[in-house]
Amino acid sequence: MNYRSIAIDGPSGAGKSTLAKRLAQELGFLYVDTGAIYRTVGLAACRRGIDPSDGENVSEMLPELTISMGYGEDGLQHMFLDGEDVTTAIRENEISAVASKAASLPSVRDYLMEMQRQTAREHDVIMDGRDIGTVVLPQADLKIYLTAAPEARAERRYKELLARGQQAELKQVLQEVIERDRRDMGRKTAPLKQAKDAVLADTTGLDLEESFQLLLRMAQDRFGMGECGNE
Numbered sequence: 001m002n003y004r005s006i007a008i009d010g011p012s013g014a015g016k017s018t019l020a021k022r023l024a025q026e027l028g029f030l031y032v033d034t035g036a037i038y039r040t041v042g043l044a045a046c047r048r049g050i051d052p053s054d055g056e057n058v059s060e061m062l063p064e065l066t067i068s069m070g071y072g073e074d075g076l077q078h079m080f081l082d083g084e085d086v087t088t089a090i091r092e093n094e095i096s097a098v099a100s101k102a103a104s105l106p107s108v109r110d111y112l113m114e115m116q117r118q119t120a121r122e123h124d125v126i127m128d129g130r131d132i133g134t135v136v137l138p139q140a141d142l143k144i145y146l147t148a149a150p151e152a153r154a155e156r157r158y159k160e161l162l163a164r165g166q167q168a169e170l171k172q173v174l175q176e177v178i179e180r181d182r183r184d185m186g187r188k189t190a191p192l193k194q195a196k197d198a199v200l201a202d203t204t205g206l207d208l209e210e211s212f213q214l215l216l217r218m219a220q221d222r223f224g225m226g227e228c229g230n231e
């Protein structure tokens, strides 16, 4: 059986996970947040006191890790590191930068590639990340490059952190967003970029509902689905 796949790539804070999760629910696809997988590697390095940019030490660590993904009764993706559910731990703000550094390493990207491809071989998926349309699933049925201006993304991230009860300053969040963009777009291996055959969705002036409707229309156009996700 051939499963369908939607690749959603774009910079951090563009709303990928919120929108992809909702779109997956609407269409009955499995939502795969690939950033969570990189965050799990980042967390592992952090806990072991390994510099996430240190290719040699991180590569040595990888075979010692057991990383898996599971879906709870809530239908949400949970990440496990050596059997421990780290779904919440990987969302700490400092893990964002650590994950971005570890994600620049070719060994980390190779290590996680098969896990992502295997999931797409077994399910209809909406996979979000940075290199899904360009590297992980180059044959994806629909590729969306989801972006927004850095200021808009920083403001969303800032509100998200406050809502989670975490301390944050807008100026610093913006700096972190710009720094992560620079690293994610500038790295040698699988840099963040729009695939040639990806459609652009710029959500700068759009609220969440408008952004969702934009993506839903793109999926309906591609798969010929009716209002309720039926073909």
Ligand code: DC
Residues within 6 Å of the ligand: 012, 034, 035, 036, 038, 039, 096, 099, 100, 101, 103, 104, 128, 129, 130, 131, 132, 180, 184
């Ligand atoms: O989407 P996120 O912020 O949870 O991702 C965390 C980091 O992982 C991000 O800085 C870039 C990296 N990443 C990546 O390089 N490739 C992916 N497919 C997903 C995430």
